Amino acid sequence: MAYRIPFNRPLAGARAIKHLTDACEEGHLSGDGRFTRQCHEWLESHLGIRKALLTTSGTSALDMAAILTGLQPGDEVIMPSFTFSSSANAMVLRGAVPVFVDIREDTLNIDERLIEAAITPRTRAIMVVHYAGVACEMDPIMDIARRHGLSVIEDAAQAILSSYKGRPLGSIGQTAALSFHETKNIIAGEGGALLINDPDIIEKAEIIREKGTNRTAFARGEIQKYTWVDLGSSYLPSEIISAFLWSQLEIAQDLTAQRLSLWNRYHAHFAELEQQGxxxxxxxxxxxxxxxHIYYLLLPDQAKRDGLIKALRAEGINAVFHYIPLHSAPAGRRFGRAVGDLAKTDDLSGRLVRLPLWIGLGEDVDIVADVVKRVLRP
Structure with a gap:
């Protein structure tokens, strides 16, 4: 169905076309060319991280983070259930067990107060997911990790240019993952980045990313030939992806400001309905x-949420719900385990509706908001 107001519309434009043309004309289309290097430098500079490595997706970045964490079969990783499957898949592919804990009612992020009770002798890492680009409570989480000798992986797929107490998200844990999927703030169609804050694992990360070879060191002139030295895979994006991404990173602050303007416009529309309960x-x-990144509403119950989505779609507006909790999904039950009943996760996920939000939405924000108010007002 073609919606009058789609949930997402990816931004391209003349800047992207120019960079794509340049990449083609320069004749370097495989990974780690000029555009890839420019993206790496931008991420390292603007996010304050030790090393950035572009990947084919946010999922690939999480896969690399799992390998770098040294996960072995039977190890455990504590994480929220309210997240996308990639967060858990990356751990399960290494033989590790996702241990799901409940989320906070305010931010819908992992409840840091529940993490310590979920730690066992097999726990190796904590994965935080910065939902909707809003930071988890990183100070207490990092304190727990230090006291128990655990790694922290930041799933910052939605969180580029967000921060916690002045620190960019992705710069706090040992590793982090960004996504540049077309639904994100900064896009490349597909694509992602592994962010590394531990200098001791940078060399290993480069080897993993280059099919287990030391080719990256060879490209820098540090060795005379390269060879297979460890396990790895092909996680490099092409220069086509990197060129498109560079067209967005060049104006990333402006794109973020535009999204925040739309977010704030929605927020003002719904203040009265919130006051009325x-x-x-x-x-x-x-x-x-x-x-x-995301503008969502929480309705009193799932029936009202589903009814609102149906009413919006009848008006040609594509609004959607979000994650089916992983602990209740077939693969979640098979590969993971839950600590506690995860009541908030079940409740909040069933009441959440995401509204359209993309660069260029403009005054259509008012149209969406007016339909929501018309449907929900008594």
């Missing part, structure tokens, strides 16, 4: 800077 708007803590 009809819905709940997103919450962004005072010590967090968010990037306007």
């Amino acid at each position: 009809i819905l709940r708007r997103p919450i962004v803590p005072d010590d967090v800077v968010a990037n306007g």
Whole structure:
């Protein structure tokens, strides 16, 4: 079905076409060319990280993070159930067990107060997911990790240019993953990045990314020939992907500002309904800077949520729900385990609706908001 107002519309434009043309004309289309290097430098500079490595997807970045964490079969990784399957898949592919804990009611992020009770002798890492570009409570999480000798992996797929207490998300854990899927703030169609904050694993990360070879060191002139030295795979994106991504990173702050303007416009529309107890708007803590990635509403129950989605679609507006909790999914039951009943995860995921949000949405925000208010007002 073609919607009058789609949920997402990816931004391309003349800048992207120019860079794609340049990549083709320069004759370097495989990975780690000029555009890839420019993207790496931008990410390292703007996010304050030791090393950035572009990957074919955010999922690939998580796969690499799992390998770098040294996960072995039977190891455990504590994470929220309210996340995309990639977060858990990366751990399961290494033979590890996702251990699901409940989320906070305010931010829908992992509840840091529940993490310590989920730690066992097999726990090796904590994975945090910065939902909607809003930071998890990283200080207590990093403190727990230090006291128990655990790694922290940041799933920052939605969180580029968001921050926690002045620190960019992705710069706090040992490793982090970004996504540049077409639904994200900064896009390349597909694509992602592994962010590394531990200098001791940078060389290993480069080897994993280059099919287990030391080819990256060879390309820098550090060795005379390259060979197979460890396990790895092909995680490099092509220069086509990197060229498109560079067209977005060049104007990343402007794109983020535009999304935040749309987010704030929605937020103002629904203040009255929230005061009346009809819905709940997103919450962004005072010590967090968010990037306007998702605008969602929480309805009183799932029936009202589903009814609103149906009413919006009848008006040609594509609104969607979000994650089916992983602990209740078939693969989640097979490969993971839950600590506690995860009541908030089950409740909040069933009441959440995501509204269209993309660069160029403009005054259509008002149309979407007017339909929501018309449907929900008594």
